[in-house]
Amino acid sequence: MAVSGTVETERALGIGLVIASAAVFGLAGVLTKSIHADPLTITTWRGLVGGLLIAVYVAWQRRRARTRQPLRLGWRGWLMATTGALASIAFIAAFKNTYVANVAVIYATAPFIAALLGWLIAGERARTKTLAAAVLSLTGVGMIVFSGLGTGQPLGDALALLMTFGSALYMVMIRKFRDTPVVWAGAVSGLILFVLGWFVTRPLAVSGHDVWLLAAFGASFALASVLWTEGARRIPAAEAGLLGSAEVPFAVLFGWLFLTELPPGMSFAGGAVVLAAVFAHAGHDWHKARRQDRFAAQKA
Template sequence: MTEMGSDHRHLAGVALVTGSTVFFALAGVFTKSTTAGPWTIAGWRGLTGAALIAAYVLWRRRQGAGETTLRLGWRGWLLTVVGAVSSILFIASFKYTYVANVAVIYATVPFIAAAIEWALFRQRPRSRTMATAAISFAGVAIIVSGGLGAVNLFGDLLALAMTAGCALYLVMIRAFRDTPAVWAAAVSALILFAASWFVVDPLAVSANDVVVMCAFGVSFAVAVILWTEGAKLLPAAEAGLLGTAEIPLAALFAWLLLAELPPATSVVGGAIILAAVLVHAGRDIATVRKDATAVG
């Protein structure tokens, strides 16, 4: 591939991943813009999101560029279950705490994933990752401490549980490389739609809420597709760094669209986590570029 072609692929990757963060960052706004409960939101988002992601996967297969198989197997079904549980926790956490809290707690996913990989596969994380994880969890502790005795403590704990589930999901994707991950995401969303009928009545909502929840599903599908395509064109470290843009964007959207201002403990803890993640990702990128230069 020519240098110009490589540059175009890189720019396309940056644009796609950055665009995905905008849609991911809107999750809190969509959740809090409807009076519906978490299960109802998960159901409608799941229906719309699953339909769009499935259509995308099938279209890519017809183009000969999609996942080679749609067979899930036990690994794929395990992915869908973990993804579904993480999704309902994700949506519920927004209902009980600040959008900014959920966003910054979620930023610790890579470090929890590293701990899970060490526990399951004895893959010892780098000392830099361990140090960054310790700093990040200190930030999480500060955020959670701000909720002690307040109504948002439950939401913060839900966000922690969701983050652990997403970290496990990430580890499973790495371990199950032959499993169609995007297709599993579509099936996971559809599972939530089906499950919601056993918990609530998804039709017992206003027309306005249906519009908001369906828009949430569209946003979710677009985010997944943009991230999937963009991450293929970038080194993992750079994609991860660009993904951190979701954190300040989520807080900004919550402030502009919901007039939601988190307490000082959330701001301090969030700043600590964001700084730790940015420094860690930045050093990873520097290492990758140094290695590439040495090879070149």
């Protein structure tokens, strides 16, 4: 009985951590638009603060596990870190050039694009329902991008789509390069951004107002990453994927509350199509996993 209670406590903690991670991730758009600095300067400081904090987390994890094996990325890890860095630049620039809701909804299609890329690049078998959800979600993205034509927003939507492809490629590499320390690659990715930004922009030419927001942005990135890592390891992958989708409504809500952003009606319609695909797909996986768990418990 005590074991069962411990398992349920761990599961409840995992759910809470993943939802908290989604909420913190959802603040990215509001923080980006509240900072007056240019996208590359924002990315530079986000990379430094976030990268250092994630590195501290990695060191703490290694000390707790008493791991003495050296941290080596290899060419695979450096490829992942570079891809993550480029996606981050597009991510910040997208928020500066379109609605927070548009970026959040377009990014929600990343798992489906990852499935398509995995099929095309790595020969991974894609489920029919995943391909169907991908087509439906990309239709919704098309509606969002179309709504930006003539309103000055298509550049931001295009950057969001570019960022989503980069993130999807990163997901494929995580599955393909299973022996690569993913969290450490994320920390290195942030530090790459700092080094790059230091030489091509003026990171010290920021206002006092922006300094605090930049620090908060970097810290929120690290916090969300740690919360996700700690939460996802306590619950099934299908459940983590479903709960992680809550980042989209959080981002839309925060954009409305703090920035009073109201995208065109077509953006809302496209967003509804994407969210329907995301939650239906994730919900189906979650229900399937629950049925399998119950079946295994009955057999035991």
